[in-house]
Amino acid sequence: MDRAYEDRIICNCNKVRYSDIERALREGNNLREIEENFRRVQEITKASTGCGGCHDKVLEVISEILNP
Numbered sequence: 733m734d735r736a737y738e739d740r741i742i743c744n745c746n747k748v749r750y751s752d753i754e755r756a757l758r759e760g761n762n763l764r765e766i767e768e769n770f771r772r773v774q775e776i777t778k779a780s781t782g783c784g785g786c787h788d789k790v791l792e793v794i795s796e797i798l799n800p
């Protein structure tokens with residue numbers, strides 16, 4: 733995957749990048765449910781813990797990473 737794509741900010745409030753979400757998912761020990769993964773990503777990266785405006789974007793990124 734190209735670097736600029738991985739470096740783009742997904743959550744503006746907490747400056748969380750695509751690559752941070754990817755890393756958090758790896759630490760999540762292969763959780764199955766998308767919601768579990770979402771909560772794990774929130775805990776680790778703080779993505780989607782501010783205004784919540786990135787919620788759908790974060791979910792999209794998680795499913796993109798889990799189902800390439």
Ligand code: FES
Pocket residue numbers: 742743744745746779780781782783784785786787
């Ligand atoms: S942009 Fe992610 S919580 Fe506001």
